[in-house]
Amino acid sequence: MLLLVVLPPLLLLRGCFCQASDVPEDVTAEFSVRLYHQLQISSGEENIIFSPLSVALALGMVELGARGSSLQEIRQAVGYSHFREDEEFSLLRNLSQALSTDEEQYVVRLANSLFLQSGVHFNEDFLQLMKKYFRAEVETVDFSQSTAVAERINSWVLNHTESKIQNLVSAEDFSSSTMIMLVNAVYFRGSWKNQFRPENTRTFSFTRDDGSEVQTLMMYQQGDFYYGEFSDGTTEAGGVYQVLEMLYEGEDMSMMIVLPRQEVPLASLEPIIKAPLLEEWANNVKRQKVEVYLPRFKVEQKIDLRESLQQLGIRSIFSKDADLSAMTAQMTDGQDLFIGKAVQKAYLEVTEEGAEGAAGSGMIALTRTLVLYPQVMADHPFFFIIRNRKTGSILFMGRVMNPELIDPFDNNFDM
Structure with a gap:
């Protein structure tokens, strides 16, 4: 029998986060970084x-x-081994409750759902605990009707991500052996605390790690941000690199951008990224005036997590040696039930102030003057994380190797 696990998160990056208080510290930073490095291995220059x-x-x-x-x-x-048994479920529930909000300034939604094969008797304790800790919706389906099931699940994902995550699954993902599907959706929309003025956006050259140049829309502003310069003490990361933390309204959430020097490929910096370093950056950036050049970009990616999770030591759940017997009361042993698929699809859009659509025509070209403040010029590949500053929870992590491109011959955008 097959257990299909699908994880579709979404980030529509325009802004801020929630007011969290009295929540435990998230302990999954090390897992997050290790998973990033596994994805980096398989992503090439993407x-x-x-x-x-x-x-x-x-x-x-x-x-x-x-x-x-x-x-x-x-x-x-994941990093729960030092907890008492089952303590992590309370942690995940508390974090989910602290992070979730639906305000005018910003929206954060976390949703979980169980799709169960009709006619199979699942453990009632398991279902109740899923509702208790994950507020999971439970729905029975007939996985042998694969087309209808795929449409139903994709509809659920669309509804919980404001239609940004589409076609997460297909009929080919299911068969008569599929017993259960777990779906998790994360959606975030908000506003920058310091918004970029659209009239300051202009075309700019972005130099990729292979030395080629592409034209993109570069946002600009001078404002108060958290900024620091760091070095790993060796030449491995190209010496000094910049860290910029940009807050969203509410100030609980931020986007942290890590930028190597212009001539240093991001691949030279990535190996030094470790969980303690994330905390070091957060603790040592200082509020000051900074000139920021940041490309508008839109990224969407579907990731098969199975191999990456296996490389991190989560192996048995993907094999017939899996023991998932707490899920169903019908089988004498749970070793017939295993995870057949683990995928995630994420969407990220960064704009001046949150509005979708292209910047207006007749944009004002920027002029270079004497630089009086630190300057962050993200005109080459960079690493980023989106984190809750109170709990340390990392909602999103990634890198921009290729920003959203524009037609250099489009007369609406002056160089």
């Missing part, structure tokens, strides 16, 4: 966008139904 929080929530749902080595592998890989 953009990366994924949601560590979404993966942690989905694995938490699997863990709720796991036993034996299947349970321990998840706990070890």
Whole structure:
């Protein structure tokens, strides 16, 4: 039998986050960074966008139904092994409650759903705990009707991501052996605390790591941001690199941009990225005036997580040695139930102030003057994270190797 796990997070990056208080610290930063490095290996020179929080929530749902080595592998890989048994479920519930909000300034939605094969008797305790810790909706379907099931699940994802995540699954993903599907959706929309003025956006050359140049729309502003310059003490990362933290309204959420020097490929910087370094950046950036050049960009990526999670030590749940016996009461042992698929699809859009659509025509060209303040010129590949500053939760992590391109011969955009 097959257990299909699908994790579709979404980020529509325009702004801010929630007011969180009295929530435990998220402990999954090390797992997030290790997963990023695995995705980096398989992504070549492409953009990366994924949601560590979404993966942690989905694995938490699997863990709720796991036993034996299947349970321990998840706990070890994600960073829960020092917790008392089951303590991580309360942590995930509290984090989800703290992060979720639906205000005029910003929207954060976390949603979970279980799609169960009709006619199979699932463990009632498992279903109740899924509702208790993950507020999961439960729906029965007939997976043998694969086209109808795919449409139903894709519709659920669309509804929970404001139609940004489309066609997450297809009929080919299901068969008569599919027993259960767990879906997690993350959606975020908000506004920058310091918004970019659209009239300052202009065409700009972005130099990719292979030395080629492409034309993109570059936003600009001079304002108060958290900024720091760091070095790993060696030449591996190209010496000094810049870290810029840009807040969203509410100030609980921020986007942190890590930029190597112009002549240094991002690949030279990526190996030094570790969980303690994320905290070091957050603790040591200082508020000051900074000139910021940041490209508008839109990234969408579908990732097959199975191989990456296996490389991180989560192996047995993907094999016939899986023990997911806590999920169903019908089978004498749960070793016939295993994870057949783990995918995530994420969407990220960064604009001046949150409005979708192209910037207006007749844009004003920027003039270079004497630089009085630190300057962050993101005209070459950079790494980024979107994190909650109170809990440390990383909603999104990735890199921009290729920004959104524009036609250099479009007369609406003056050089």
